[in-house]
Amino acid sequence: MENSELIHLIRQVLDNKVSKSELALIADKETRLLVQKIYFMGMEKRIAYSSLNDLRINYDKMVNALSCSIRLLQLYDHPMPLADACQCALQVIGREMDFQNGSIFLPDQGRLRLVATYRREDRVAKAVEGSGDEVPTFAFGEGVTGWVAQYREIAFVTDVEKDKRFAPRRDARVMVGSLVSVPLISGDELLGAMNFSHPNTSYFSEGDMRIFHVLGEFVSYFLDHTYYINQLIESHPANLVPNGMADAVEQRVNSLIPRVQRASAHINAGIDPELGDDIQSLLEEIVELRQMLKRDKG
Template identity: 25%
Template sequence: MPSQEELYTRIERLEKLVRISTLISSSLDIDTVLVQILEAAGEVMDAGGTSIMLLEEDTGDLLCQQATGRVGKLVCQVYRLPKGQGIAGWVAQNAQPVRLENVYDDPRFSPEMDRKTGFHTQSMLCVPLVAKDRLLGVAQVVNKTRHDTVVPFTSEDEELFTLFAQQAAIAIDNARLHRSLLTQERLQADLQVARKIQQSFLPERPPDVPGLELAAYYEPSFQIGGDFYDFFHLSPDELALVIGDVSGKGTSAALYMARFVSDLKIHALQERDPVRLVQVLNDIQHERSRFGMFITLIYGILNLRTFQLDYVCAGHPPLFRYRPGASCDTVQGESGFPLGIFEEAGYSLNRLVLEPDESLIWYTDGVVEAQSREGRLIGSDWLSRFLEAKALTAPQLAQRIVDEVHRFGGQESFYDDITLMVLRRKREDEP
């Protein structure tokens, strides 16, 4: 039967446990939670050293996250233990506590850490950290000390530390969930910034050009990309058009796109030859290629008197030419490498004349690489089959294409941006 002093000690430790459980549950910062857990464990268990090791998801190894005691900092710098090795590894693998009076008497104990740190481990109590039936890691206390003497941990210590570990695991799991939610919020904020950057460099509306209809559609993906398009006058008789796609996703792609569009407009006003302009832009991008990004694009100049389009393609999907009552065909033309890959990439001039009631469809790969829920690619052959023979205005044509991409994908958002421009020459009898 326990003595009165032992009963008082038990009550005091249980009161500490209740108080500490409240304390470690009061914070959602994972680092703060871990420190509080270890400080509390050392206090409740009279331990000379405490440590928490959490499972690394990719490898299954145990990594020391926090440790206290004389060599605690050094332990966390060098401690990595495969699951199943050592006392902690065995506890993690079997999800059972281990209590040892002298660790050197147990063949599972690895003395390597003692040799590296100069610490001498004697008694040990190691328990699993489990939350929602998931193993998070292990908690460990060593060298229980009474009156400057190392003594064994008792079965009562094991029971108390197991209760403590249950509360600690819940606190760790909650803190991790909180960190995950904060990360998601930051990512969402990052995507919002990227979308605003991207959209600020896109035209608010197509220009009014006599004899032409222009329509554009841009839909950002759930992972923002680097799509862009633009049309701007070089002179009263010349309209520049461009559509392109920066490799990569996120804010970096949006910022890269913004910088490129600025370069494009500056140099387009100085260099009227499409081939030389694209070569200049390629040189600029190659200088920045250390970032590992490249750009595909089609850049062209439309003569508003003759409706002749001179354009250059740099690794971008080809134009479609739509003739009501006839067909919707891929425009066969020369294409060079995407910008930024090779220093002296060669580019060729393509030329066509837009006839009355004909449309040119400019698009990025999100239009032809949309996937169904089953993983099938939409491709490009469907355009010639899908578009009706009757004449369509540029806005109608753009909307029909977008609607079909959405119907095929069967989802509200896509992995890649959907960007589309339609350029249609009006008939002579149209206002």
């Protein structure tokens, strides 16, 4: 093989334009071994780059999820109707997380009623108004949302057409190809179900599913605490909310914000070896805040 031909072949290998089976056909043994070695080195480099890119994306999503959690904590002691709280939760999540459409269903007279939606094209969450047949509902066990509410388990659907649980609706307002549906639970009580969808199939990964599951826990606490605050206001209108716990939570939340910003800066600048420890520390802080709020409610 001439040098010019060899150089051309190596360039083809580096550009991933030659298959392994094609390289096996090279007659000269030394040339074949050399080019195969270059081929495998290039493949290892592409795999390493892909893994590093996946890691960076997952860290980015984790930081965004933490940002959502902090914003929800900042709204913890703001009294509002439960439907408005659902709208607020979707607005917060929509600013940070990657999905096309979102929705929250709450139990109502033995069914699940749509109370809030988020559409990426509008970039705003909306409360669903109306009554009776004007508002989409699901029976428990009906569709993916009803299944999630009945079994209180997360549903990860990569292709809705291949999932028997998915029930197409005539009143559907968005195209759904893939879906993550999360139960909203507080203790033994079902608060509702939260859905995130995209028109494309296989859009969400298992990592996305786990992150949405964690966000579902925060939204559950947020809705449960909102209900608790509303009940407290109705019972004691002259003394709205004890300030001690709210002040403590606000102080802790404010201390977390610059750390999340630093983590985001690390991601934007490239993978930092201390990033994993920083995110783990942030997660521990969030867990401790949740425990504080649960003790306060108890």
